[in-house]
Amino acid sequence: MVEDRIREIFAKAGTDGSLHAIPVGAGPVVGVPPGAEPGRGEIAVGADEPVVIASVFKVLLVLEFARQVAAGQLDPRERVRVTGADRLGGWGTAGCADDVELSLRDLAFFAMSVSDNSAADLLLARIGLDTVRLLAGELGLAGTRIVGGPRDVMESMLAEVGACDEAEFALRYPVLPEERKRRLSALDPLRTNASTPREITRLMRLVWRDEAGPPAACSQVRELMGRQAFRHRLVSGFPGEVTVAAKTGTLPGLHMEAGVIRYPDGGLYAVAVFARSRELVASRTEVDTAIGATARVAVDFLRSQRL
Numbered sequence: 001m002v003e004d005r006i007r008e009i010f011a012k013a014g015t016d017g018s019l020h021a022i023p024v025g026a027g028p029v030v031g032v033p034p035g036a037e038p039g040r041g042e043i044a045v046g047a048d049e050p051v052v053i054a055s056v057f058k059v060l061l062v063l064e065f066a067r068q069v070a071a072g073q074l075d076p077r078e079r080v081r082v083t084g085a086d087r088l089g090g091w092g093t094a095g096c097a098d099d100v101e102l103s104l105r106d107l108a109f110f111a112m113s114v115s116d117n118s119a120a121d122l123l124l125a126r127i128g129l130d131t132v133r134l135l136a137g138e139l140g141l142a143g144t145r146i147v148g149g150p151r152d153v154m155e156s157m158l159a160e161v162g163a164c165d166e167a168e169f170a171l172r173y174p175v176l177p178e179e180r181k182r183r184l185s186a187l188d189p190l191r192t193n194a195s196t197p198r199e200i201t202r203l204m205r206l207v208w209r210d211e212a213g214p215p216a217a218c219s220q221v222r223e224l225m226g227r228q229a230f231r232h233r234l235v236s237g238f239p240g241e242v243t244v245a246a247k248t249g250t251l252p253g254l255h256m257e258a259g260v261i262r263y264p265d266g267g268l269y270a271v272a273v274f275a276r277s278r279e280l281v282a283s284r285t286e287v288d289t290a291i292g293a294t295a296r297v298a299v300d301f302l303r304s305q306r307l
Contacts, residue, residue: 002301006045006294010275013290015255017275018046020197021298024208024260024268041305043298047198050143050189051274054153054249055115056200056258057146057193062108062224063207064135065127066217069105076105080122088154089166091229092116112224115248117150124149139206144195153186153193153251160184173252181280186251197272200258204270208260225259232285233257234271237292238299253280255287261299269302271295 010017022042068074081101082093091114093100093107102110107123110116124132129148136144154166160183161176163169173181185191206212207221226245234257235244246259258272273291277284 002043002297003045005297006043009290009293009297013275013277013284013286014279015275015277015287015290017273017290017294018049018051018197019271019273019294019298020044020047020201021269021271021295021302022201022205023302024205024270041302043301044198045294048143048196050194050196051256052187052189052249052251052254053144053193053195053200054251054254054256055117055120055150056195056247056249056256056272057149058111058115058120059203059207059221059225059247059258060132060135060144060146061120061124061127061149062112063212063217063221064132065104065108065123066220067135067213068127068131069220070214070217074104074127076103076108078104078126080104080107080126082118082122086118086122088117088121088150090115090117092119094118108220109224109227112221112247113227114229117154121149121151139203139212141195141199141203144199145189146193147191148193156192157184157186178280181252184252187254187280197258197274200272201270204258204260204272208268208270222260232288233291234259234261234273234295235292236289237294237296253277255284255291257291261295263303267303267306269299271298 069076079101083099088094092110094117107119110119133146158169161169161172163172207218210218212218225247228246230248234246241264243262244259246257249256254276256274261269273295275287277287
């Protein structure tokens with residue numbers, strides 16, 4: 001079975017994984033049980049189990065931003081200053097040494113393209129946490145929980161490790177007992193931003209079918225996902241002529257990516273892959289490769305069903 005092959009790939013990479021893959025299709029999603037459309041097929045491995053979504057949350061965030069812009073509630077050119085107090089470390093403005101000023105739409109760009117945590121937090125402060133939660137409910141994502149932005153996640157990790165800042169966390173975390181690391185709330189889908197692989201592919205399909213909001217808003221999200229700079233997970237499993245628009249997420253021991261795979265013949269497939277490695281580190285090449293490999297196995301099977 002194809003599901004067994006997927007589990008074998010995860011196991012060989014030293015990880016426990018879950019996956020959901022389904023054709024984007026042309027029929028309506030609203031009102032249809034996710035994954036239950038007759039004759040369309042799906043691949044599901046732990047697809048209904050809760051998973052931490054980490055930065056995959058930024059898809060919902062930017063979608064809500066784009067919806068507010070389309071509704072005339074926000075001016076995307078509105079200027080925002082990113083100061084030292086806003087920095088969380090990492091990519092984009094989050095790693096800048098000096099204050100920078102940019103527009104709301106550029107915050108959205110950095111949040112999606114390089115997973116800029118500072119940009120995401122400032123955007124979340126402007127559009128409102130409650131509106132993102134309401135959006136998840138409106139889209140039928142009943143199992144999706146949004147508790148806060150990147151700063152909330154980071155502050156929970158600092159507090160639980162007993163560190164006052166990121167530099168101290170970097171010193172304390174590696175020497176913690178493994179069991180203590182695994183108890184961090186940021187790694188527990190019952191205590192942090194979470195969803196299921198099936199609900200994340202539902203989100204992807206709604207965005208790609210212009211059913212997650214006004215077409216202009218959905219188009220903006222698709223365009224930004226297509227500009228993601230990180231190309232080491234889903235992309236690694238597919239040939240060059242196949243395009244991937246996606247969003248990664250990473251925390252110690254958690255590696256994930258969700259997006260839409262597009263073939264030259266027009267075939268579109270929503271895929272969400274979540275892997276929990278047995279080593280609580282943020283970077284493992286073999287796990288990233290397994291994400292791409294399992295996605296390819298799933299999509300190859302779905303494509304075979306069209307014949």
